[in-house]
Amino acid sequence: MQVFYDKDSLSEFIKTQKKLNKKIGFAPTMGALHAGHISLYKEAKRDNDIVVCSIFVNPTQFNNPDDLEKYPRTIDDDIAKLADSSLVDAVYIPKTEDIYPHGMLRKHYDFGGIEKEMEGAARPGHFDGVGTVLEELFRQVQPDNAYFGEKDFQQLKIVEKLVQILDLKIKIHGVKIYREANGLAMSSRNMRLSQKEKETSALIYQTLMHVNDWFKVLSVGEIKSRVKAIFDKENMDLEYFIIADEATLKEVDFYSNDKSFRAFIVVNVGAVRLIDNLHLD
CATH class of the missing domain: 3.30.1300.10 (Pantoate-beta-alanine ligase, C-terminal domain)
Structure with a gap:
């Protein structure tokens, strides 16, 4: 498993895989990985030659600065879990400037109204932040398939719409919610x-x-x-x-x-x- 800490080194890796006609599966995360994340990579491994994970706590999708500050960051443990899983070929841990080279600017998207329901109503601008980071990650990773958990079902629908808006040739897969023994959704x-x-x-x-x-x-x-x-x-x-x-x-x-x-x-x-x-x- 290779770990890339900047977009240039990732780019070289992706170019090599594309030249070899490798099919790339991708599941972006904000880290603090758990069994629910690993279930995404199990799905990706079945469908693809190369599986890529990204770990980036995206500032533009947080409405509450305290929530951003408190979000768990466990990079070393995350890398160890991914290595132990034997499912992931590459981990991308970008710097903020790799994703936001022109400053922390959040793009605006028209998702056809689904961005205004539920979490969109509770967290204004949240899905613009999600769209901004995913647009950039999709362009850098260039996946054939991307995997998202159904726990964030509204986000899954947003991602499907984003790919349609940008006319990206990426198939989006929803993965069933992975639960703790007592039924609590893994998060x-x-x-x-x-x-x-x-x-x-x-x-x-x-x-x-x-x-x-x-x-x-x-x-x-x-x-x-x-x-x-x-x-x-x-x-x-x-x-x-x-x-x-x-x-x-x-x-x-x-x-x-x-x-x-x-x-x-x-x-x-x-x-x-x-x-x-x-x-x-």
């Missing part, structure tokens, strides 16, 4: 939870499973009331819960046979903001 933020908070947070997935049972039986309004009551009873901070059309990400208040639906939830556990979602059968 780098979980590192900031105490053991007791991790146990408490299992309620998030348990609730989503209840929602899947209630869907098509109860009204959306009744489901939302039940979800709110669950977290009120446990004195947990439910930031939002919605059921949305998977294509448009717009909240719905009724069931329809001709569409696919997904439940989205955000719960603040202590100082940690946890997101999760579930496709509704």
